[in-house]
């Protein structure tokens with residue numbers, strides 16, 4: 001059994017990753033290792049933010065660990081909101097205001113193409129490895145659906161006619177950016193364990 005720290009306290013994310021890492025790894029949260037630091041996401045890219053988190057844990061605890069960062073990139077907005085996805089409208093985590101801002105900025109835009117992206121930075125035996133996951137789609141003109149979180153109610157993945165917020169958690173987890181990045185990391189871990 002290998003210990004692996006996930007630099008988050010988001011129980012939902014930990015559950016999602018634990019389902020994929022299986023019995024060979026014990027996944028530990030920040031709380032589990034007694035870390036109550038608020039690791040600042042000051043990077044200009046998802047990779048930089050993910051790397052800040054993993055390096056913080058590695059430098060302080062010398063444990064195998066990974067951090068992640070995700071967000072929405074909209075073509076017509078020069079890939080905004082990007083790393084500002086959680087705080088696009090000003091206040092961190094105000095998803096309703098963030099969606100209103102996106103819909104307002106895209107009002108006159110014919111190009112609605114967008115993607116969710118996740119980057120994971122894993123530090124395994126002291127060496128960093130990056131894994132990227134994306135899901136392409138379009139931004140709807142109005143919200144639809146009540147499941148999920150964040151921008152789910154306005155994001156329709158390519159090949160579907162429903163939004164992420166209309167999908168079951170299993171359906172979304174099968175195709176999501178986060179799931180795709182996690183699957184790449186898990187494939188790597190299977191080769192080194």
Ligand code: IMP
Pocket residue numbers: 068069070071072085086093116148149150151152164176
């Ligand atoms: P995090 O880095 O995974 O915490 O994501 C940062 C922000 O990106 C979230 O607060 C959401 O605004 C947005 N986001 C990331 N993943 C998703 C998703 O799966 N659905 C909707 N919004 C997401």
